[in-house]
Amino acid sequence: MTKLREFRFLPTEEYVKVLGRTRMLEDCRLLSLSASGVEFTYTGTKLTVTFYGDSTTRVEENEPQPWRDQARVSVYVDEICFLDTVIKKEKETFVVYGEDPAQEEAPHTVRILKLSEPRMSAVGLGEIRILAEDGPKPAAEAETYMEFIGDSITCGYGIDTLSELHPFSTTTENAAKAFAYLTAKALGADFSCVSYSGHGLISGYTPDPSVPKLGELIQPYYEIFAYSYNTFRGQKMEDSAWDFSGERKPDIVVINLGTNDDSYVQGDTAKTEAFREAYLRFLEQVHHIRPQARIIAAFGLMGDALFAAEEAAVEMFKEKSGFKEVYACRLTPQDPLKNGYAADYHPSAASHAIAARELVAFIRSLPDGKGI
DSSP states (O other): OOOOEEEEEOOOTTTOEEESSEEEOSSSEEEOSTTOEEEEEEEEEEEEEEEEEOGGGOOSTTOOOOOSOOOEEEEEETTEEEEEEEOOSSEEEEEEESOSTTSOSEEEEEEEEEOSOTTTOOEEEEEEEEEESSOOEEOOOOSOEEEEEESHHHHTTTTTOSOTTOOOOGGGOOGGGSHHHHHHHHHTOEEEEEEOTTOBSSOBOOSSTTSOBTTOBSGGGTTBSOOOSSEETTEEGGGSBOOGGGSOOOSEEEEEOOHHHHHHHTTOHHHHHHHHHHHHHHHHHHHHHOTTSEEEEEEOBTBOTTHHHHHHHHHHHHHHHOOOOEEEEEOOOOOHHHHOBOGGGOBOHHHHHHHHHHHHHHHHHSTTOTTO
16 A cells, blocks of 8 residues: 655645636635535545634624524535535534545545525635545536526525425535536536526515515625625625636526516516516626526526516527527526425525526527537
């Protein structure tokens, strides 16, 4: 057996492939958005990972705790989840893999993910330790890179509970079971998510159709690092713009928005027209930043009443811009009698899996799409 050595390293790009929008701080990588994280390979045994909690984990007197939930994280070794936990302390270290004698020295691929969404949680990924023959290496980049822009559906809201009566909690939110993650995995693609529960294009979710939620629109958050109720070491997520020039450029952008807008529109003709115009402007915003990317306007998982308006926005955008690689994709609305609900009547894991299969088939049906 090869003699193994302990390697200690921070999750910098020298050692890891970065997944999604993240920021490297002095001693950790800040994760805020759903399914953001890192991936790396090594040959060896033991794996230990350190996480740092956000402001909800502070216990000093008078320390503000603006949200009750905390970050949910996971660590996968060779596609098997060995750690799934909520970070409740300022610093927590976990021996994830390799203490069991049956877990022998072998080549491994490690993926570390933040499962919960940015508004309610942030987390720092700190020092990683491995017993290995040699140091870690970044996982190989996939040929295709995707970006998903969405709301609670993309976040995997409430997916780890089988009762529609359960309220929101980060403990049941799991981006790794959501349609976006499943779609990218099926296509063998790397991806990034920009998604916020309750957000829309002309209104966030509102219980009163006469009162739009104008403070929960996705447009301003698309161009920043993230937005959170909480802070990390006193830093606000939204204080940092996102550096589009320094990131990998997506080949495909999938937009899944409109579900929350529909709580406000409710079939009203004038509101529907306003939504269509807002969708057109958002397509222009995304295309301006991602001029090379195909754009897919996907909609329907929690109802499809605004799909015709999205289709119309897509056609208007193509005519106005001259850019033709923009497509509307209707996703079949969830069937709770067959597949149940997640929390707050959100799609179950089974419904997400169906949506992912539909989206994968749609992407592969596009010109040059079969090679993905």
